[in-house]
Amino acid sequence: MTVEYRRILLKLSGEALMGADSYGINTDVLDFVANEIHEVVELGVQPGIVIGAGNIFRGVAGASKGMDRATADNMGMLATVMNSLAMQDALERRGVITRVMSAIPMQSVCEPYIRRRAVRHLEKGRVVIFAAGTGNPYFTTDSAGVLRALEIDADLVIKATKVDGVYDKDPVIYPDAVKYDNLTYDTVLRKGLKVMDAAGIALAKEDNKPIKVLNMAVAGNIKKAVFGEKVGTLITS
Template identity: 60%
Template sequence: MYNRVVLKLSGEALAAGRGFGVDGDRVHEIAGEIAEVRDLGVDIAIVVGGGNFFRGVAEQAKEMDRVSADHMGMLATVINALAIQDALEKCGVHARVMSAIEMHQVCEPYIRRRAIRHLEKGRVVIFAAGTGNPYFSTDTAASLRAMEIKADVLLKATKVEGIYDADPVIKTDAVKFEQITYMDILRLGLKVMDTTAVSLCKDNNLPMIIFNMNRPGNIRRVISGEKVGSLVTA
């Protein structure tokens, strides 16, 4: 159903419930699912968070200067991106890490045309270091990169089934939205993605699908057009 997608992964997804660090088995499971999608002929780019190591707005950073803390968070995303790249290449998938902060010995700098060329050659591109700017989350980076590479959809992998009117972990009677508009997310103050990311998708009419990453095969199901998770459109 989709020819080119951006998949947003949280850093916590790589920690497999441990809260900190990278769980090797979990990363290889995710890489296997991404490889399966790549074999369908879909161009796939990944934006990964860094919350399993450091988050600029977390409790651990409250005494720090916000700019310094955000830069530390960006570097954490590079660690995660390299872990995903390694796991993908072990699955036989060519992958490239492109960082918004230049570090030539470790990965390529982000250059839009080069990223598109990698995708056209069948490589998976992993965007690291967010947008390269403090005060912007990796959700916003995912929205921005999706627009830049002309992706058909932004997929956000979470630990719940989709978008709810309340936190389903806390409220068992929370109601799930099968489909919702950007404006409703902003109006209801739903904590799906930060408001900058949602506004960016709204202004450029980029559809988003929020789905549960912890169910095996869900990435393929979403890309194949099955009704999985919550669809966000205009």
């Protein structure tokens, strides 16, 4: 089989790193995700990664409790750096050369984000983890993931979640929820489906960047996605 998507942007939620824990980073989950990424790197795939911070601090939640939204979002962006460093460590323990690039400069722990340098790292076979979101408050890490995908000219955005695709309603609450195999950007926006925020979907639509939504907890799903196999939900024009 040949790889259909050579360069990908993998968007991971911070909550996914918690596993069954109520807070923080579950090392077993971290190791599992690192193994999944290692497998596709071995195939010659060039992964960029964006990780959320919901396992440590969520800006919107902080703002809802009276905190200034910009301050809360800045705290959330810093939390993504912690997750990114943890993922870098897990990957490098497997021999995968990894670079963390932050949209908020902090040279003592990671590189500043420079698009051309990021692309060069990918071309050299290094995994690049994009930390600190877009570097601006009021933007989610979903939007940051699509933005980085456009900037590095990724072939596919993979949104890794806890469910096996996009449903018409929450499958955890509603047993009769129907899963979509394929969707268009317009349908996602019109129906208000909770795939990622509307700004991220609109960005992807503008460049016709395909988005694959799949279950991160199932071994081999990322590999299936890069081979173009039927897994999860594919969102295109």
